[in-house]
Amino acid sequence: MASSKLQALWNHPAGPKTIHFWAPTFKWGISIANVADFAKPPEKLSYPQQIAVTATGIIWSRYSTVITPKNWNLFSVNIAMAGTGIYQLTRKIKHDYFSEAEPAVASE
Template sequence: MSYRPAARLFTTLRPIFRQPLLRRRVQTAANPAEPQTSKIVQYLNGPVGPKTVHFWAPVMKWSIVLAGAADFARPASQLSLTQNGALALTGAIWTRWCFVIKPQNMFLAAVNFFLFVVGATQVSRILMWQNSVKNAGEEAKAEGKEIGQGLKEAGEAAKKEAEKVIKS
């Protein structure tokens, strides 16, 4: 036996390569007589592996999460409360649903959880901005009333001075 790893690998896999390509069998866990497969092969051929929609749907859904995260750079005045609220609510509902359905898809649960986090963060930013605008409006009204009161007092003082000038 050779000590070179490539030669050992080739001699080990030689029977597989001698089989015709279309006659190779895929090992499944249904037949207990067949040898155990590695964890990687089990994942690849499993119910949520990359050969199924249960893998590719969450991969595509990450684009929604990344788009929502990209909106962190936008000012809160340009964000939609209803859209981000819908994202947060959708993320929360589907995160819970991912633990109920069979097969349980942790990858889908993770993407939905992050969708909830991004949506909830944006909603909180929008609500804080709306609250600050409301408070600024109330402060401006109070300041306007103070200025108006000062103008009224200045007008009355000017009127008294004008009357004094007229009388003298």
């Protein structure tokens, strides 16, 4: 049974013998890098970068559901991109617009 599933994946129109498999697989690197940036201070995050990651994720998630054949690898990587981008944008917006200014320490 496992060999038939592997053979079906291997011969799928969006399988490992095509660019339709490898492009989204390497695109996971963007999501992984964005997850690694969760430890980065919010003031070091970039609005244009995170907007681009989020928009790309949302647009291509939708596209991956309407193309034939369905490319679930493309769908999943773009959902991850949208999610990490939204999280990073939320961190940046909270820091820039909703954080309390730190009180200045009085020096004598």
